[in-house]
Amino acid sequence: MAIVLDHVSYIYEKDTEMAAFALKDICLTIPDGQFIGLIGHTGSGKSTLVQHLNGLLAPTGGHIYYNGKDIHENGFDKKELRSRVGLVFQYPEHQLFEVDVFTDVCFGPKNLGLSRKETELRAFQALRQVGFPEEYFYQSPFDLSGGQKRRVAIAGVLAMKPDVLVLDEPTAGLDPKGRDEILDRIAALKAETGITVVLVSHSMEDIAKYVDRIIVMNRGSVLFDDVPGEVFRHDAELEAVGLAAPQMTYIMRTLRQRGLAVNTDVTTLEEAEREILRVLAK
Secondary structure, three states: OOEEEEEEEEEEOOOOOOOEEEEEEEEEEEOOOOEEEEEOOOOOOHHHHHHHHOOOOOOOEEEEEEOOEEOOOOOOOHHHHHHHEEEEOOOHHHHOOOOOHHHHHHHHHHHOOOOHHHHHHHHHHHHHHOOOOHHHOOOOHHHOOHHHHHHHHHHHHHOOOOOEEEEEOOOOOOOHHHHHHHHHHHHHHHHHHOOEEEEEOOOHHHHHHHOOEEEEEEOOEEEEEEOHHHHHOOHHHHHHOOOOOOHHHHHHHHHHHOOOOOOOOOOOHHHHHHHHHHHHHO
């Protein structure tokens, strides 16, 4: 059930003097089961792009296909699409509105027409998947911390049992521990279920650690689309558009310049440790 973007463009304030391209001729395929990182500077088009994936925005040019069908054709079931392609916004409070956490997570499956028993089972499972403590199930979502709100927002989408999970800056504003906890949970869920994940992030370290493929956006266009090692070789180009390679990449290049014959394609701390030990063992 791949998502295909075929020459997609989007213009804000179309047909006005304020018209501006947010997306320009985007051609992408998001296949089943990939963990994709979507990166780019502020205003590069990341959030606009992900809002096209489940039809929240309609392109001003081009087509978007899900399971081989144009999602904007007459008769296409967008409600079904949004249950299959779940989007978690950057600000979780935009998705929380019920009197307590459990009721909030029940909202999505309930609106699929499921029985009360199935709805509650899905909500319970989803909250456990994101590591949300049971003692807070019946607390108001607005009394939670930022990290807890994000877990609830993610659980609300997971309770729909989507095929694709889209996360727009899910760790923004969190401390390192909270960030790692959420992303580790997502990675474990991906390994367990095979769900497709699209992660929007500014953190090169997070992207390098978790994803199989990186899409780099710049001024509404795709600058790079490749595996992490290949993308981060273009550190000069990334820096020119306000991004960077992970810190480990720069550290390994410095070590090589100083005579240690390490592989400079390393992007994570774990990879760096293994590579340094390998070289020293020689």
